[in-house]
Amino acid sequence: xxxxxGILETALYVDDLHVSCxxxxxxxxxKPLKKTERLCxxxxxxxxxxxxFRRGGTSDGATAGGDNYIPPHDANGQIHMxxxxxxxxxxxxxxxxxxxxxxxxxxxxxxRGGHSIYFRDPxxxxxxxxxxxxxxxxx
Amino acid sequence: xxxxxGILETALYVDDLHVSCxxxxxxxxxKPLKKTERLCxxxxxxxxxxxxFRRGGTSDGATAGGDNYIPPHDANGQIHMxxxxxxxxxxxxxxxxxxxxxxxxxxxxxxRGGHSIYFRDPxxxxxxxxxxxxxxxxx
Numbered sequence: 001x002x003x004x005x006g007i008l009e010t011a012l013y014v015d016d017l018h019v020s021c022x023x024x025x026x027x028x029x030x031k032p033l034k035k036t037e038r039l040c041x042x043x044x045x046x047x048x049x050x051x052x053f054r055r056g057g058t059s060d061g062a063t064a065g066g067d068n069y070i071p072p073h074d075a076n077g078q079i080h081m082x083x084x085x086x087x088x089x090x091x092x093x094x095x096x097x098x099x100x101x102x103x104x105x106x107x108x109x110x111x112r113g114g115h116s117i118y119f120r121d122p123x124x125x126x127x128x129x130x131x132x133x134x135x136x137x138x139x
Numbered sequence: 140x141x142x143x144x145g146i147l148e149t150a151l152y153v154d155d156l157h158v159s160c161x162x163x164x165x166x167x168x169x170k171p172l173k174k175t176e177r178l179c180x181x182x183x184x185x186x187x188x189x190x191x192f193r194r195g196g197t198s199d200g201a202t203a204g205g206d207n208y209i210p211p212h213d214a215n216g217q218i219h220m221x222x223x224x225x226x227x228x229x230x231x232x233x234x235x236x237x238x239x240x241x242x243x244x245x246x247x248x249x250x251r252g253g254h255s256i257y258f259r260d261p262x263x264x265x266x267x268x269x270x271x272x273x274x275x276x277x278x
Contacts, residue, residue, distance in 0.1 A: 001168035002224070002231035006186030008269050008278065009221035010149040029140035033275045046277055047145030047186065051219070058219075068247035071257050073265035075216030080190070080197075082148035085141070092141035108207035118210050126212035130147050136172045138185055139147065 011051040013075045014123045020052050023122050027100050028083070038062060044083065082116070082128035084139075090115060090131035097129075110134055150190040152214045153262045159191050162261050166239050167222070177201060183222065221255070221267035223278075229254060229270035236268075249273055 014020040021040045024030045030042035030050060038057040042050040059074040085093055094117055097104060108116045114134030121127050132139050153159040160179045163169045169181035169189060177196040181189040198213040224232055233256055236243060247255045253273030260266050271278050 002228045002235050004168070004184050004228075004268075005223040005225060005271070006184050007146070007149050007189060007220060008223035008271060008274065009219070009267070010146050011219045013216070013218075029143070033277075041275060043275070043277060045143050045145050049221075049275055049278060050146060053219070064247065065250050068249070069245045070247065071244045071265055073217045073219040075214050075218045077152070077214030077216070078212045079152075079214045079218070080148070080150045080192070080212040081146060082188075084144040084147035086144060089141045089143070096141050105210045106208050108203065108209065110207070111204050126210055128148070132144070132147060135147065136180060136182070136188055138172075138182060139188060 007048065009049045009051050010081055011053055011073070012079055012081065012121070012123070012125050013053050013055045014121075015055055016122070017052060017054050019122045024050065024052065027097070027102060047084075050081075078120075078124045078126055080126040080128070082130045085129050085131050087115075087131045087134075090117075090129060093117070093129045112136070146187065148188045148190050149220055150192055150212070151218055151220065151260070151262070151264050152192050152194045153260075154194055155261070156191060156193050158261045163189065163191065166236070166241060186223075189220075217259075217263045217265055219265040219267070221269045224268050224270050226254075226270045226273075229256075229268060232256065232268045251275075 033041040040052045061072045062070045102119050104117050106118045112134040115131040116128050118128050172180040179191040200211045201209045241258050243256050245257045251273040254270040255267050
């Protein structure tokens, strides 16, 4: 079986790129790698890339960089994703989100010692800040 | 702004957990961290966790580990995600997928030197194997 290094790109589908970009830049603090009419790509600490796609913008596929063709993808609903935090930064995240007017929907305390808080982005996606280690075996 | 370590969890929503688990274990080679009636969680090289949720199984929220409550999430459509590969393993991935009867829908060659191949999982999600570095600035 060939090896994998990890997950590189995680995608969310959003109604209004401008609104979502503002959320992920101003509230979550992500740095944009690329912005077009179709997508915004964000660096998450040099380990992961978050892709925000305008809903319907890639449902016929897309060209990217010359002849490159990317097959169709698109989704509706409230997708879940989790950002990885240290235990120290987790406390700051809670206070930071509250200070920005974000409602914390739930907090979980995992049996391995990790913690999570859950909130919604502008499209209702279920976003988690997870304090690791202590979430999953090895994480 | 509090710090993030990366993206910990990436989610896909699937019609048949059994079928999807077989695909991600037998074709992609992922190791399960947890399997329930509601979800399968996979370790991706100790860096990322892939979550497969049974479609509709979390649309009313879920309890997890005692009193822990996870708010509702669910999605329809064909979500995009990318696995990270070395340039060496990328060649093996192409041949491996072909040998397993997976149709490669497209191949892209990025201006920074990276490459990608695209294929569908059993639910039609658009899965990418990306050879990095050379995809994004810093990736």
